[in-house]
Amino acid sequence: MDAWTGHEVPKLPGNATPPELYDSSRRGVFPTTSGPAATMYVCGITPYDATHLGHAATMITFDLVQRLWRDAGIDVTYVQNVTDIDDPLLERANRDGEDWIVLAMRETALFREDMEALRMIPPAHYVGAVESIPAIAAHVRELIAGGAAYTLDDGTGDVYFSIAATPSFGYESNLTRPEMLTLSAERGGDPERPGKRDPLDPLLWRGARDGEPAWDGGDLGPGRPGWHIECATIALGLLGNRIDVQGGGNDLLYPHHECSAAHAERLTGESPFATHYVHAGMIGLDGEKMSKSKGNLVFVSRLRGDGVDPMAIRLGLLTGHYRSDRQWTDETLKSGEQRLARWRAAAEAPTGPSGEALLAAVREALHHDLDAPRAIAIVDTWVEAALTATGTDPEAPKLMSRTVDALLGIRL
Numbered sequence: 001m002d003a004w005t006g007h008e009v010p011k012l013p014g015n016a017t018p019p020e021l022y023d024s025s026r027r028g029v030f031p032t033t034s035g036p037a038a039t040m041y042v043c044g045i046t047p048y049d050a051t052h053l054g055h056a057a058t059m060i061t062f063d064l065v066q067r068l069w070r071d072a073g074i075d076v077t078y079v080q081n082v083t084d085i086d087d088p089l090l091e092r093a094n095r096d097g098e099d100w101i102v103l104a105m106r107e108t109a110l111f112r113e114d115m116e117a118l119r120m121i122p123p124a125h126y127v128g129a130v131e132s133i134p135a136i137a138a139h140v141r142e143l144i145a146g147g148a149a150y151t152l153d154d155g156t157g158d159v160y161f162s163i164a165a166t167p168s169f170g171y172e173s174n175l176t177r178p179e180m181l182t183l184s185a186e187r188g189g190d191p192e193r194p195g196k197r198d199p200l201d202p203l204l205w206r207g208a209r210d211g212e213p214a215w216d217g218g219d220l221g222p223g224r225p226g227w228h229i230e231c232a233t234i235a236l237g238l239l240g241n242r243i244d245v246q247g248g249g250n251d252l253l254y255p256h257h258e259c260s261a262a263h264a265e266r267l268t269g270e271s272p273f274a275t276h277y278v279h280a281g282m283i284g285l286d287g288e289k290m291s292k293s294k295g296n297l298v299f300v301s302r303l304r305g306d307g308v309d310p311m312a313i314r315l316g317l318l319t320g321h322y323r324s325d326r327q328w329t330d331e332t333l334k335s336g337e338q339r340l341a342r343w344r345a346a347a348e349a350p351t352g353p354s355g356e357a358l359l360a361a362v363r364e365a366l367h368h369d370l371d372a373p374r375a376i377a378i379v380d381t382w383v384e385a386a387l388t389a390t391g392t393d394p395e396a397p398k399l400m401s402r403t404v405d406a407l408l409g410i411r412l
């Protein structure tokens with residue numbers, strides 16, 4: 001499917017190096033790439049509701065990764081998916097008496113609009129699960145043929161992946177087995193289902209059921225894909241056997257990214273699937289994770305409809321470090337709006353302190369695991385000085401504006 005339309009990103013003077021990022025599997029901060037190119041796969045939305053601020057925060061995180069790579073002259077290939085067929089989508093469509101395809105198309109269109117408004121650099125490939133079904137089914141058949149997957153003998157036609165098929169299962173999330181069992185039950189898995197070889201084995205293919213959409217799976221019979229194999233197949237098809245960054249919110253640490261990696265590694269025989277597994281913190285409201293199932297959502301489109309400047313939303317979300325779980329409050333938005341106004345005023349000032357020094361400091365802050373809060377504090381200091389006519393560099397306001405546009409995605 002088509003992604004959204006991008007904006008021009010200003011080219012900045014001087015040199016930058018690719019960022020260092022925290023990798024959940026190695027539990028430390030490591031350089032992302034040493035070569036001229038980099039690949040990134042980010043887990044996108046399940047389109048049964050509008051884009052909320054949690055989705056936006058996660059997408060902004062990986063937008064910054066792409067911006068920093070580009071600033072360092074890296075040739076970036078970025079892929080994002082849309083889970084346009086899965087249980088939650090069908091449940092919502094049934095609840096509302098709506099066609100699931102219409103629901104998915106509408107919410108995906110709204111997501112694209114929100115991404116454009118938030119000045120997200122579009123992915124090179126924006127791919128739906130539905131359009132990937134033939135490739136996914138082929139992978140499931142290959143896993144069965146290789147002894148890594150099995151069909152349940154209860155007549156459903158459901159196929160499961162055997163986690164015993166990858167010796168390193170668990171390396172990505174670093175969780176204990178009891179923790180995995182708990183999270184599996186909470187996040188779409190079915191550890192209690194009888195007949196599985198291991199309670200943690202994830203679903204690869206769900207055999208057709210009455211009243212549910214199904215696709216031809218060849219020898220698998222009709223059905224629809226499981227969630228983790230969707231992302232493994234899309235990433236392998238477009239980015240090759242090893243990707244630099246596998247991204248998403250930290251709710252995907254387990255089972256999603258662990259199982260996607262296990263599927264891919266079993267299919268390719270190469271490990272690890274991703275050099276970095278990067279996880280953004282959860283955005284919450286009133287002390288709870290913002291999620292469609294809890295219904296405590298602040299929608300990007302609702303704020304836009306209320307006349308909020310998307311740049312203030314973006315700035316508000318960037319004031320917390322990407323890895324920390326954090327709350328969205330009215331204050332977050334207010335401070336984003338006030339800061340945006342001050343930055344805009346300073347960008348119009350006749351002079352300011354050195355623009356080159358500002359650029360170097362912002363680059364340095366972001367280089368270390370995307371320290372956007374520190375980058376924002378550095379810009380704030382520069383802005384205060386410019387607004388009190390402390391600096392003498394007449395080129396600095398323009399360079400400040402280009403810096404925050406290119407590196408933070410904030411258009412002044």
Ligand code: 5CA
Nearest residue numbers: 043044045046054055058083248249282283290
């Ligand atoms: N389609 C799957 C991924 S393949 C999915 O998780 N969809 S989603 O709509 O639930 O979430 C889309 C992206 O936003 C994922 O990367 C998810 O980790 C992230 N996300 C979801 N809720 C939040 C939240 N409250 N805060 C931050 N990120 C979130």
Ligand code: ZN
Nearest residue numbers: 043044231256
């Ligand atoms: Zn995914």
